Amino acid sequence: MKTIAFVLYPGLTPLDLVGPLQVLSALPIADPSFETAVVAASLNPVPSDTPSA
DSSP states (O other), X not given: OEEEEEEOOTTBOHHHHHHXXXXXXXXXXXXXXXXXXXXXXXXXXXXXXXXOO
């Protein structure tokens, strides 16, 4: 199994995660030896670069 991991980190731009993740999450349909995963240091919420209201 080959894993493509997306790393969450403080200050991440959400579109930089969601765009590629959405495209590559379909990869296992074409090649089942691939999987995608989102990884982080903990299960706690991670602040992005999007200002809060």
